[in-house]
Amino acid sequence: MTGNFWVVLPLICLIGGAFAVYLVARFLTGRNDLLALCTAAIFTVALSALALLRFMTSAEQLSTWGRFGPGEAFLRAEPGALMIASLAIGLGLLAALYSGHYLTLERRYETYYPLLLLLVAGLTGMVLAADLFNLYMFCELMSIAAYVLVGFRRRTQTAIEASFKYLIMGSVGTVIFLLGISFIYRERGHLALPAAAQGALGLWGRAGMACIFTGLGIKSAIVPLHTWLPDAHGRAPSSVSAMLSGVIVQSAFYTLLKVSLGLGFPARNLGTLLIVFSLLNMTLGNSMALVQTNTKRLLAYSTVAQVGYLMLTMGIGLRYGLAGAIQAGFFLVFIQALTKGLAFLGKGVSHFYFDATTINQLHGTAARLPLVAVCFTVALGGLAAVPPLAGFTGKWFIVTNGLRSSDALGFVGLAVLLLNSLLGLGYYLPLIGALFAPPPVRHARRFHISPWMAVPLIVMGALVIAVGLYPGPWLGWTAEAASYLIELGK
Amino acid sequence: MNAETVWLLTTLSAPLATTLILVLLHGRAVRVSGWLAGAAALFSLVSAFALLPALQRGDVPTWALDWVPAANIHLELRADWLAFPFLLTEASVTLLAVVYAWGYHHLDERSPIFYALLMLFAVGMAGTTLANSMFLFYIFWELMLVASCGLIAVWGEGSQRRAVALKYFIFTHLGSLMVLVGLLVLYDAAGSDSFSAFQAGIELAPALVTTVTVLFIIGFCVKMAIFPVHLWLPDAHAVAPMPVTIMLAAAMLGMGTYGVLRFPLSIFSMEQMAPFSVPMMVAGITSEIYGALMALAERDVKRVIAYSSVSQMGYILYGLGTLTYEGIAGATLHVVFHAIVKALLFMGVGLIIHATGRRRITELGDLRGAMPLTAFCTIVGALAIAGVPPLCIFDSEWMIFAGGFRTPQLGLAILSLFGSLLTVAYALWFIGRVFFGPRPPGLTVKRPHWAMVAPTVLLAILALIEGLVPAPVFDWVNQALAMILGGNW
Numbered sequence: 017m018t019g020n021f022w023v024v025l026p027l028i029c030l031i032g033g034a035f036a037v038y039l040v041a042r043f044l045t046g047r048n049d050l051l052a053l054c055t056a057a058i059f060t061v062a063l064s065a066l067a068l069l070r071f072m073t074s075a076e077q078l079s080t081w082g083r084f085g086p087g088e089a090f091l092r093a094e095p096g097a098l099m100i101a102s103l104a105i106g107l108g109l110l111a112a113l114y115s116g117h118y119l120t121l122e123r124r125y126e127t128y129y130p131l132l133l134l135l136v137a138g139l140t141g142m143v144l145a146a147d148l149f150n151l152y153m154f155c156e157l158m159s160i161a162a163y164v165l166v167g168f169r170r171r172t173q174t175a176i177e178a179s180f181k182y183l184i185m186g187s188v189g190t191v192i193f194l195l196g197i198s199f200i201y202r203e204r205g206h207l208a209l210p211a212a213a214q215g216a217l218g219l220w221g222r223a224g225m226a227c228i229f230t231g232l233g234i235k236s237a238i239v240p241l242h243t244w245l246p247d248a249h250g251r252a253p254s255s256v257s258a259m260l261s262g263v264i265v266q267s268a269f270y271t272l273l274k275v276s277l278g279l280g281f282p283a284r285n286l287g288t289l290l291i292v293f294s295l296l297n298m299t300l301g302n303s304m305a306l307v308q309t310n311t312k313r314l315l316a317y318s319t320v321a322q323v324g325y326l327m328l329t330m331g332i333g334l335r336y337g338l339a340g341a342i343q344a345g346f347f348l349v350f351i352q353a354l355t356k357g358l359a360f361l362g363k364g365v366s367h368f369y370f371d372a373t374t375i376n377q378l379h380g381t382a383a384r385l386p387l388v389a390v391c392f393t394v395a396l397g398g399l400a401a402v403p404p405l406a407g408f409t410g411k412w413f414i415v416t417n418g419l420r421s422s423d424a425l426g427f428v429g430l431a432v433l434l435l436n437s438l439l440g441l442g443y444y445l446p447l448i449g450a451l452f453a454p455p456p457v458r459h460a461r462r463f464h465i466s467p468w469m470a471v472p473l474i475v476m477g478a479l480v481i482a483v484g485l486y487p488g489p490w491l492g493w494t495a496e497a498a499s500y501l502i503e504l505g506k
Numbered sequence: 507m508n509a510e511t512v513w514l515l516t517t518l519s520a521p522l523a524t525t526l527i528l529v530l531l532h533g534r535a536v537r538v539s540g541w542l543a544g545a546a547a548l549f550s551l552v553s554a555f556a557l558l559p560a561l562q563r564g565d566v567p568t569w570a571l572d573w574v575p576a577a578n579i580h581l582e583l584r585a586d587w588l589a590f591p592f593l594l595t596e597a598s599v600t601l602l603a604v605v606y607a608w609g610y611h612h613l614d615e616r617s618p619i620f621y622a623l624l625m626l627f628a629v630g631m632a633g634t635t636l637a638n639s640m641f642l643f644y645i646f647w648e649l650m651l652v653a654s655c656g657l658i659a660v661w662g663e664g665s666q667r668r669a670v671a672l673k674y675f676i677f678t679h680l681g682s683l684m685v686l687v688g689l690l691v692l693y694d695a696a697g698s699d700s701f702s703a704f705q706a707g708i709e710l711a712p713a714l715v716t717t718v719t720v721l722f723i724i725g726f727c728v729k730m731a732i733f734p735v736h737l738w739l740p741d742a743h744a745v746a747p748m749p750v751t752i753m754l755a756a757a758m759l760g761m762g763t764y765g766v767l768r769f770p771l772s773i774f775s776m777e778q779m780a781p782f783s784v785p786m787m788v789a790g791i792t793s794e795i796y797g798a799l800m801a802l803a804e805r806d807v808k809r810v811i812a813y814s815s816v817s818q819m820g821y822i823l824y825g826l827g828t829l830t831y832e833g834i835a836g837a838t839l840h841v842v843f844h845a846i847v848k849a850l851l852f853m854g855v856g857l858i859i860h861a862t863g864r865r866r867i868t869e870l871g872d873l874r875g876a877m878p879l880t881a882f883c884t885i886v887g888a889l890a891i892a893g894v895p896p897l898c899i900f901d902s903e904w905m906i907f908a909g910g911f912r913t914p915q916l917g918l919a920i921l922s923l924f925g926s927l928l929t930v931a932y933a934l935w936f937i938g939r940v941f942f943g944p945r946p947p948g949l950t951v952k953r954p955h956w957a958m959v960a961p962t963v964l965l966a967i968l969a970l971i972e973g974l975v976p977a978p979v980f981d982w983v984n985q986a987l988a989m990i991l992g993g994n995w
Binding site for chain 2: 397437491
């Protein structure tokens with residue numbers, strides 16, 4: 017076991033923290049707010065560890081951990097992986113704080129917080145993993161935590177149904193993924209990622225690639241493998257939905273790119289595939305969101321569409337070798353974590369205080385919870401790409417970079433993207449309208465929002481605006497990630 | 507940073523700062539919110555005027571900032587001659603609309619947000635005219651939409667307001683997206699996001715020139731509410747609270763014209779634009795006649811005036827489409843004069859609605875005795891829109907028609923001239939029914955608020971003065987055209 021210990025430190029924090037929180041909950045205190053603080057502290061430590069790691073790695077020589085033979089390692093600190101892991105931990109931190117009050121509805125704190133930590137630990141391990149075996153293990157860890165968290169409201173039948181559906185589809189996904197890994201192993205004889213140049217994939221390798229693409233495609237909700245998502249994201253507690261829609265899906269998608277390129281799948285073909293599927297994702301996600309009446313299902317379908325935007329820009333970047341488009345993709349990942357997370361958290365508060373689930377029940381949010389109405393509006397405006405919010409800046413980068421496409425497919429994709437952003441307005445705006453509609457009863461009670469929930473909302477709302485207005489510093493972050501991915505594709 | 511740059515920045519930052527202050531103070535600023543907004547609008551107008559000496563010296567006040575160098579995003583504001591008439595119109599209309607709102611808007615705990623959004627709307631319009639880089643332009647362009655849409659959705663009149671706001675947003679956003687695609691193509695060709703670089707000349711394939719021009723013209727026509735993409739306008743104008751309607755009709759519609767002048771006309775040459783001349787003229791005349799007919803058919807006073815905007819924007823598009831000096835100058839002048847008259851008419855209509863509580867023409871009549879001042883002002887407005895000399899619109903329509911007769915399409919010119927008869931018809935019919943005619947039963951008249959009457963009277967006087975002495979405005983417009991038409995014409 018050699019290598020840079022800092023690479024593994026965040027994982028140790030998260031996994032160790034999960035056990036520690038469980039023990040604290042069982043033997044020391046059962047209080048929700050204290051457990052939330054503990055969890056938040058663990059996330060903070062993990063985030064600091066990642067930040068330190070970020071300063072110690074250089075783009076030329078990536079730090080690794082767990083060297084067995086030459087070129088083999090357990091974990092590798094790739095820039096893109098570091099970015100996504102930091103986002104996940106950051107969002108986890110806010111979700112934990114948020115749960116400090118939100119979860120009093122659900123109770124069973126001793127399982128919730130450890131599961132949240134394991135979810136993020138699985139994600140971090142998955143994106144950092146440097147071989148397929150570890151990647152698979154961490155992917156399962158993340159998935160199992162997610163299944164349980166989706167069904168966390170175990171007394172509501174729909175939650176159990178959603179969790180079960182997610183479990184079945186997710187397990188099928190991971191099993192197919194595992195099958196793909198075994199095919200790859202049969203051909204290559206090792207599982208290192210990225211594989212050393214060994215020429216084109218053979219028959220087994222191609223079959224393996226197809227399996228891996230399908231398996232991870234389920235995880236990243238690529239249409240038509242997305243059917244679990246609206247149920248799972250729509251039924252989970254809002255703090256969990258924020259994690260699922262904000263980072264989990266995107267991290268699975270990043271893993272898909274990393275594995276495909278790492279195993280030698282030609283970047284150009286991968287890009288074409290992604291552009292073609294992105295058209296489905298964008299159109300289907302937005303069309304289905306238009307007809308939803310349940311707020312969370314609407315947001316879940318909008319996630320399907322958002323993944324489509326991500327696939328499109330990454331696809332354009334890979335197909336035409338445009339680092340700028342891939343950079344825009346990473347920027348979009350960042351924005352989605354903010355906007356999607358904020359939207360779900362905002363929705364959760366209204367559910368917490370006045371039990372709003374459908375869009376109509378959100379009427380009067382502005383009168384009852386002004387802060388929530390404003391933050392929710394910022395999130396929805398960001399998702400709808402209204403200037404000057406972050407989502408607009410993200411789409412701006414996508415389109416300006418996408419215009420360098422050298423043939424029609426890229427332009428078709430961009431045209432579909434623009435039409436879809438129009439389609440998106442069709443459901444984001446009525447939702448905003450519902451927030452500011454007069455309350456159904458006269459003299460609706462005005463609630464005082466708990467600071468546990470207010471702080472994450474304010475932080476994320478401010479970030480959505482700040483990132484939209486001044487994207488400069490955040491862009492630098494994504495440049496390294498993009499160039500790494502381009503390098504990987506060569 | 508010299509004085510001009512400071513004035514340039516204050517034109518924008520005064521209303522922007524007021525927006526922030528009002529939002530932050532929220533419930534604590536209810537009583538002062540209107541005054542704060544009025545002060546900011548006045549300051550913005552004064553700043554805009556203060557730019558005039560610099561422009562006359564031949565300077566161009568500019569402010570630039572390298573915002574995100576990595577992504578090639580620059581922020582650049584620039585007050586040139588083309589922006590100036592539009593900026594001035596926008597700032598004056600905002601000030602008058604805010605003053606009007608003092609009387610029209612009933613103060614409650616949400617009033618600070620109302621005025622904050624009005625100010626944001628003004629920021630969007632001022633920013634659109636001043637922006638000299640693509641990113642900034644688009645942000646302001648959409649800010650205009652977001653702010654006005656919020657005002658309609660929350661403070662609109664009637665139960666349909668949210669549906670109307672949605673329709674307005676989606677229609678206008680569709681236009682914005684077309685403009686955005688056009689801008690992005692120019693950006694790609696010029697390799698810079700500064701409009702100065704676009705203006706310096708862009709090499710584009712002929713097919714791309716056609717595509718971009720079509721996108722720009724359709725996109726801006728949505729904002730101008732030209733038939734058949736005008737569908738958002740009658741609803742939005744009828745539902746919006748009156749100060750917002752005034753800003754929409756008098757100032758925001760002009761932004762579409764500004765866009766046509768700024769992009770296709772000043773970037774492409776006469777030869778490149780020539781194929782679009784006839785389609786633009788035909789669309790203009792169609793809109794002119796359709797709007798006037800619909801105004802004749804409407805029974806809601808606010809919608810009559812709203813359709814008259816569709817008709818008036820038709821004149822403007824026709825003038826632009828002639829591609830002659832007179833036509834384009836007339837169209838630009840018409841934006842300014844139409845703003846005066848349309849604001850005047852909406853203010854008059856607002857006074858009538860406010861005083862009587864009625865909106866249907868069939869339920870109104872014989873108001874000249876009950877509200878003589880309003881009657882006088884509204885009649886001035888109606889006569890002005892009918893193009894009666896010596897009121898201001900006569901001058902601009904004269905130029906537009908003169909431009910029309912300089913094109914080879916004499917048939918179209920004659921058609922547009924006869925189309926203006928319909929304008930006279932609805933204008934006279936409107937004042938005839940509302941101020942003369944039989945008095946319907948049970949019509950009572952409340953005393954109007956001074957803050958609503960004062961701007962109305964001011965505008966009526968202005969409509970007359972501008973008609974008699976159009977020289978200063980004409981001179982500014984001339985400078986603007988000299989800038990964009992250059993040696994081409």
